[in-house]
Amino acid sequence: MLRALIVDDEPLARRGLELRLGAHQDVEVVGNAGHGQQALELAAELQPDVIFLDVQMPGMDGFETLAALPEHQRPLVVFVTAFDHHAVRAFEACALDYLLKPVEDERLAQSLERAREALAERGAEAHREKLLALLRQVAGKPDLLLEDALSEHAEDEVLKDREVLSFKDSGKIIRIKVDSIRWIEAAGDYMCVHADDDTHIVRATLGDMEGQLDPKRFQRIHRSTIVNLQRVKSMRPHMNGEYFLLLDSGHEVKLSRSYREKLELLR
Template sequence: MTLPPPIRALVVDDEPLARRNLVVLLKGDPEIGVIGECASGAEAVAAIRQRKPDLLFLDVQMPECDGFDVLELLGSDCPQTTIFVTAHDEYALRAFEAGALDYLLKPFDDARFARALARAKERIALHATHRHAPRRLAVKTPRQLLFIDMSDVDWVEAASYYACLHVGPNTHLIRRTMAELERDLGDAFVRIHRSTIVNLRRVAGLELQSSGDYAVVLLSGIRLRLSRGCRQALEMRLRQESR
């Protein structure tokens, strides 16, 4: 029987000892293949785009370009599974809003690491068996279960541990991470900010703001912040859609 290829893992931390500890733990698992280490956020962005890891262990606080900057700069190039590793507990909520699967607080023991790695394996395996995006999203409310067509969603925003689906004049909360939704919504959607995903078919254009940044203008007139790291990818996708 042919064994599946190992899960490609990348470790990003500006502390050499922290990187070494993670690499040692990962190399103890035969299902994991460590494809590299990065000591800075800028180095991580380049490595992720080139090597396409399945699993990313990402430090939060790094000089010049922190972990959140890395994910924002990557946009749709973010790995399918990210685990934040940090000594600071105050970033946990922001990490989950950014689509992180788990949040390892240093110092952690082997059992805590094993639980995080098991969750990562489960997500990656699930992704491998569901490569085709579903056409509808299931939304539970106190009184009913709704099924919303993907094409009807205008935009999505992070809302603490939930995501908020904007469908015409209605909004629906769904307990999914932004990374999961970005994957499941498919090619018709693109992330324009770490906390915002838009339906390309609802975009009317881009508008220059007084700050020098751009806003994404939807057909409904709603204006959404466009991060600088996502602008190039969005413009490329919009050009492709207009052909």
């Protein structure tokens, strides 16, 4: 059962969304809040799986409310707004999704499906951490990484042979040729994959991306950027040990000081 909390300063908007959510048998609306402070109190008390959070509210708006939620107990968040330009801020704030008012049933269903998938991934991540703790205990290595516990050779062979990356988004499968990727940058919970002909926005993390790409071809050069080493044409020093890398498309991406050791791979 997906436990939902609705936060909106307009009673009619709260009621309308509650009715729409009620049409989904695996969704339970556990509470309603009319302002940010009440939302924080109910979130702590009810521990919902997902919050449908209005952006424009008097006093504490939706973004401020999200920022005030304790990170260790932060549920999934779907922003609800009447203005499309808030979508970018929603992604930057690590929201699961955003809905435009008036909320359409089809888009609501898509958001709920994303919530189900995200909760399943959280369960898988918790299982992964338990497995890693066991491996560390057995190996007697408290700093052991899961990647080191697996067969590096077998993983390298899989990555070497991978020619296409596949991502599921809103019920569609997006397929991107690996060789076409120039660079990847983070945008909240989403990734912008800049390829030859287009920029694809997919729901993933940089860690997910690194795990699917051959490290001999792709390297992280910034906390929010992965670059295809084969698409780098030149580099120029910037300041404080940083560099700008010129790609074959004419775009420049920054190599931050924290990743300066990656310069050896470009020489």
